[in-house]
Amino acid sequence: MSTSEQLFERAKKIIPGGVNSPVRAFRSVGGAPFFVKAAYGATLLTADDRELIDFVCTWGPAIHGHNHPRITTAIATALEHGTSFGTPNPYEVEMAELIVRFVPSIQKVRMCNSGTEATMSAVRLARGFTRRDKIIKFAGCYHGHSDSLLIKAGSGALTHGNPDSAGVPAVFAQETVVLPYNDTAALEEAFDANPGRIAGVIVEPYCGNVGFIMPDTGYLQYLRAVCTAHGAVLIFDEVMTGFRQAKGGVQELEKITPDLTTLGKIIGGGLPVGALGGRADIMDHLAPLGPVYQAGTLSGNPLAMAAGIAGLRLLEELDPYDRLDALGRQVRDALLAAARKKGIPAQVPQRGSMFSIFFSPTPVRDYATALKGDAQLYARFFHACLDRGVYLAPSAYETAFLSTAHEGEAIDRACETMTAAIMSL
Numbered sequence: 540m541s542t543s544e545q546l547f548e549r550a551k552k553i554i555p556g557g558v559n560s561p562v563r564a565f566r567s568v569g570g571a572p573f574f575v576k577a578a579y580g581a582t583l584l585t586a587d588d589r590e591l592i593d594f595v596c597t598w599g600p601a602i603h604g605h606n607h608p609r610i611t612t613a614i615a616t617a618l619e620h621g622t623s624f625g626t627p628n629p630y631e632v633e634m635a636e637l638i639v640r641f642v643p644s645i646q647k648v649r650m651c652n653s654g655t656e657a658t659m660s661a662v663r664l665a666r667g668f669t670r671r672d673k674i675i676k677f678a679g680c681y682h683g684h685s686d687s688l689l690i691k692a693g694s695g696a697l698t699h700g701n702p703d704s705a706g707v708p709a710v711f712a713q714e715t716v717v718l719p720y721n722d723t724a725a726l727e728e729a730f731d732a733n734p735g736r737i738a739g740v741i742v743e744p745y746c747g748n749v750g751f752i753m754p755d756t757g758y759l760q761y762l763r764a765v766c767t768a769h770g771a772v773l774i775f776d777e778v779m780t781g782f783r784q785a786k787g788g789v790q791e792l793e794k795i796t797p798d799l800t801t802l803g804k805i806i807g808g809g810l811p812v813g814a815l816g817g818r819a820d821i822m823d824h825l826a827p828l829g830p831v832y833q834a835g836t837l838s839g840n841p842l843a844m845a846a847g848i849a850g851l852r853l854l855e856e857l858d859p860y861d862r863l864d865a866l867g868r869q870v871r872d873a874l875l876a877a878a879r880k881k882g883i884p885a886q887v888p889q890r891g892s893m894f895s896i897f898f899s900p901t902p903v904r905d906y907a908t909a910l911k912g913d914a915q916l917y918a919r920f921f922h923a924c925l926d927r928g929v930y931l932a933p934s935a936y937e938t939a940f941l942s943t944a945h946e947g948e949a950i951d952r953a954c955e956t957m958t959a960a961i962m963s964l
C-alpha cells in the first residue's frame with residue numbers, strides 16, 4: 540500500500556491539483572493532504588496507518604459516524620438486486636415519502652445526484668415558475684458550483700480566493716444579485732431596485748460554508764415575508780442543515796415555510812444524492828408535467844436511496860438531536876475556555892452538531908465579519924490539531940461536524956487535544 544505522499548505525487552500528475560474537490564488539497568492551510576483508506580465511527584484511518592478523530596464527517600453526510608452497519612447492510616441488500624435500472628424503483632417512493640413526512644414544507648420532491656444539481660434545478664424552477672430572471676443570493680453562502688450561484692460563494696471557492704469563478708459569463712452573473720446576509724435593509728433595496736424581476740431568493744438558513752453563522756432573530760421570518768409580498772420563490776438550501784439541525788431542517792426549528800427546499804449530504808447516507816422539493820404547484824412545473832426541464836441518468840439510484848433511507852430511519856429512531864447539541868456545546872466550551880486561557884480572541888458559533896472557530900474579537904454575522912478571522916492562525920491551529928490526531932476542515936471557512944459516534948471517549952479526547960493545540964499556538 541502506498542503512503543499519502545506517494546499517492547499525492549501520482550495524483551498530481553493526472554488529476555488537477557491531485558484532488559477531485561479543491562478544499563481537499565490543503566492549499567489554504569499548507570502542507571499535503573493525507574489519503575484515507577478506511578473510516579469507521581468518528582475515526583479516519585489514513586494510508587499511513589494514522590487514526591484521526593474526524594470533524595469533517597465527509598463534509599456533513601456522516602451524522603451516524605462512518606460505516607454505520609445499518610447503512611452498509613442496507614446498501615449490501617440493495618446491491619444483491621442490481622446497481623441501476625433506469626426505470627422507477629420502489630426505493631424512490633419510500634425515500635420521497637420519508638422526505639415529505641419529515642420536511643414540513645415539502646409536498647413533492649424530485650431526487651438528483653448532488654447538492655449542486657438540486658440548487659441549480661431549484662433556481663431554474665423558480666425562474667420558470669415566476670417567468671422572471673433575477674435571483675438573490677447572499678455573500679458567503681455556497682450553493683454548489685453552477686453558473687448562477689458561483690458568485691461571492693463560500694466554501695472552497697472562498698478558501699481559494701476565487702468566490703467569483705472564471706468561466707461564468709458576465710451576462711449570467713448579472714442575473715444574480717448578491718447581498719449581505721442578516722441585512723434586512725439591503726434586501727428591501729434590492730427588491731425596490733428590481734420591481735417584478737426577482738424570481739427567487741436562495742439562502743442557507745443557517746450558513747455553513749463561510750464557517751458557521753446563525754441568522755439574527757427574525758431575519759428568516761423577514762425573508763419569508765418579503766418574498767411573499769413580491770411573489771418571489773423562497774428557496775431554503777438545506778443541503779447541509781437538512782436532517783442535521785433537526786429531522787425537518789432549519790425550517791422545522793424556525794417554523795418557516797419556504798417555497799422550495801434543496802437537500803443533499805445526509806439523505807444519501809454517504810452515497811451521491813441531492814433532492815429538491817416544495818410546494819406541489821411549483822414542483823408540478825418540472826418535466827414531464829411542466830415546462831421546466833430536469834433529468835438524470837442515475838437519479839433515484841437504488842443503492843443511494845437504500846443508504847439514505849437507512850440513515851433517515853435511524854434518525855427517526857434515535858432522535859439524536861439533543862445528544863448532538865450537548866456534544867457541540869462541550870466542544871464550544873472547551874475551545875472558548877482554551878482561547879481565553881491563552882489570551883487569543885475567538886468566536887465559536889455553534890448550534891447542534893455544527894460549529895466553527897474564528898480567531899477574531901468580532902462576533903461573526905456575515906461574510907465581511909467572517910473574513911476578519913485570522914486565517915493564518917487557523918492554519919496553525921489546524922496543523923496543531925492534525926499533528927495530535929484531530930482532523931478539522933482544512934480551511935478557516937468551513938463548518939465542523941459532529942456525529943453520534945463522537946459521543947464518549949472520542950469527544951473527550953478531541954476536546955483535550957484541541958485545548959492542547961490552542962495552548963501550543
Ligand SMILES: *Cc1c(COP(=O)(O)O)cnc(C)c1O
Nearest residue numbers: 653654655681682683776778779
Ligand atoms: C455542500 C453544499 C452544496 C453542494 O452540494 P454538492 O453535493 O457538493 O454538490 C450546496 N449547498 C449547500 C448549502 C452545501 O452545503
